[in-house]
Amino acid sequence: MRRALILYSSNPIYSQLSTTRAPPGYVVFPKRDGGWIPPSSSYQPPVFRMRNYKCTLPPPLGSASDSVANRPKMASQDEQDPRISKISSAIRVIPNFPKPGIMFQDITTLLLDTKAFRDTIDLFVERYRGKDISVVAGIEARGFIFGPPIALAIGAKFVPMRKPNKLPGEVISEEYSLEYGTDKMEMHVGAVQAGERALIIDDLIATGGTLCAAIRLLERVGVQVVECACVIELPELKGRERLGDKPLFVLVSSD
């Protein structure tokens, strides 16, 4: 069950989202209710932002200590990549979406910040380039935004994992649990081959149910899932544990 997470501190920090090609002095401010303050307004409200974010920085892929990579680490100031803080502050939190009590992590504002979006992709590409990964699987629909640029940069194919009845031709399906009821995820038959090394990409991991379904789909056809990669983790929902022995790499953790 999702919990309401209070994200603002008693000293609100103004978060500035800059659009790279905008005229000087032009900024866009997110409002608490999820709207936007137009730039002509002088009102600068406090914004929800990610706090206590940490880059988990597990050891590089393929090292001997991979088995401890699942344990999240508190990164010291020195360890955190300087690009992370801009990425984190570019993510907008929308209260009560899609239901009351849920604080929705909105990555669309990250996509408006060309440098932060570029940095997000670069951080994944730097981790996975040269690791013999032949498949990047992206989960519909926000995984489609991050997965293909990563795949293109590391020379892997991109495989969309979709809701039912979207993929034409022959598919395999995996059912998974939702808070109420179940849903299904599908992948094309023949898109991946046994023995391929795969990443799974989504914008966010919450309970881990969707990622688990994606892992199962790939493993059913003999693919080795090397790692799951998300921009955001909600650690209190314990999705990382649900992935079992599969490592998880995230850029930003939202307590």
Added chain:
Amino acid sequence: MSAYRDKDPRIHGIQSRIRVVPNFPKSAGIMFQDITTLLLDPKAFKDTVDLFVERYRGKNISVVAGIEARGFIFGPAIALEIGAKFVPLRKPKKLPGKVISEEYELEYGRDCLEMHLGAVEPGDRALVVDDLIATGGTLCAAMKLLERVGADVVECACVIELPDLKGREQLNGKPLYVLVESH
């Protein structure tokens, strides 16, 4: 626009990677143009993105708007390369926060496309990207959303065009650039 792309040697590889699936989504003689097979060929996928990037780089494009969901596969990669922001145009109720909506006609009934308020500003120069243009209804709705907030839609860009459905004529004079035509 055909003279340039017909000569580009990369087009043949791209076209040959697109799979046609008969009778999808409905068994009514529809031949579905499936781009997922293109995405399985890293070189052909990269060539696809490169062809768009080469066309739009240095043209002062500040926004790439991609139509859910297959526009999300091509749009962000183009946006990243040309230094533009990426704006997802989505089915109803997917975008959190304040949105504007544009209704459009389907063969049977209507659908709706939404965009975040504040994502696009007056004066932004925009591309609209999708995998395919058929009747042009969705692209038209996308253009209207952008124009309603004062953006200048420079061009619509798709991998595939189905020219028999005359989508190009629905774009109110806006240019359309495609890589591949399918009759």
